[in-house]
Amino acid sequence: MQYSVILLGATGNVGGRIAQLLIKNPLCKRVVLVTRRKTHAFADPKVSEIVVNMDRLEEEVAPHAQGVDVALAAFGVGKGSARMPEDQVRKIEITYPQAFCRAAKAGGASVCGVMTAVGADPEARMKYAKIIGEKEKAVESVKFDFLGLYRPAVILGNSNTPGVLGYVMPLLDWAIPSKYHSIHKNDLARAMVAQSQQAFLAIAQGNAPKNATVKILEYKEMKPFFIK
Numbered sequence: 001m002q003y004s005v006i007l008l009g010a011t012g013n014v015g016g017r018i019a020q021l022l023i024k025n026p027l028c029k030r031v032v033l034v035t036r037r038k039t040h041a042f043a044d045p046k047v048s049e050i051v052v053n054m055d056r057l058e059e060e061v062a063p064h065a066q067g068v069d070v071a072l073a074a075f076g077v078g079k080g081s082a083r084m085p086e087d088q089v090r091k092i093e094i095t096y097p098q099a100f101c102r103a104a105k106a107g108g109a110s111v112c113g114v115m116t117a118v119g120a121d122p123e124a125r126m127k128y129a130k131i132i133g134e135k136e137k138a139v140e141s142v143k144f145d146f147l148g149l150y151r152p153a154v155i156l157g158n159s160n161t162p163g164v165l166g167y168v169m170p171l172l173d174w175a176i177p178s179k180y181h182s183i184h185k186n187d188l189a190r191a192m193v194a195q196s197q198q199a200f201l202a203i204a205q206g207n208a209p210k211n212a213t214v215k216i217l218e219y220k221e222m223k224p225f226f227i228k
Contacts, residue, residue, distance in 0.1 A: 003200050004030035006061070006068045006109065008100045009075035010042065010049075011035055013158045014115060017189035018074055023047065027197060032064050034100065058099035065107030070196050071144075073097050074115040074189075076135075086127065093131050098138040110145040110203050113196045115188070118153040118179050118218060140214055146199035147214045150192055150222065154182040179218035191222035 005022055009015030010033040022028045023044045033042065033049045034057075042049070052060040065071075077084060077092050101112055114136070119126070122133035136149050173181050195217065202208040215221070 001204055002027050002029040003069040005070045005072060006032040006065050006104050008034045008073040011039055012074055013185045014188050015074035017186055018072055018193055021189055021193045034061055054096055057096055058103045061103035062106060065103045068104055068107050068109045070200055071101060071104030071109040071112040072192055073100055089131060094135045094138050101139050101142040105142050111196050111200045112144040113148040113192045114139050115150045118151045120151055143212055145203055145212055148195050149216045151218045152183045152188050153180045155185050156182050157185040178220045181219040183219055187226040191225040194225040
């Protein structure tokens with residue numbers, strides 16, 4: 001049983017890896033990449049790349065989202081949030097992902113996966129954690145049959161993460177709660193693709209819960225998808 005995916009964030013570290021995994025996945029028959037600029041980075045017959053004006057994202061994505069099954073969003077500001085005005089951070093972290101999700105849902109997507117961050121909480125005192133918590137609530141409001149919210153802590157292998165942390169962070173895992181464990185970008189991408197595929201197949205085969213499901217995946221919940 002094959003499925004099609006629309007992906008926001010393919011030019012980023014995690015999103016780029018998601019795109020590569022989907023291209024290699026025989027169950028994925030079509031991949032629609034939503035970007036702000038043409039990349040030509042994913043030359044494959046199953047891939048189509050659409051360049052959109054992010055401030056008109058929902059209406060420009062809508063025609064290309066028809067018939068999609070799964071929506072994945074690995075899109076956000078990351079560590080650059082501290083240097084940006086709050087209204088701009090909110091636009092990137094909340095407005096754009098929600099608009100993307102609306103277009104995907106209208107096109108037929110029943111499953112959605114969104115990368116957020118550990119500590120996400122709309123009631124948090126820390127500004128970034130609060131914004132990411134509001135991001136989760138915004139995409140929840142779209143009401144997919146299954147929504148996975150992926151909350152990584154430090155993402156290793158990321159161009160924005162110092163390479164030395166790849167050696168240091170795993171050494172500290174024994175001393176910190178599992179949700180704060182570092183995760184490699186490849187493993188995060190694997191978890192997003194595998195969990196979304198699992199959810200889609202369950203829905204398609206009539207094995208999913210009747211009510212909409214929202215699942216929060218921190219390190220412990222993601223680990224089974226990349227550790228065999």
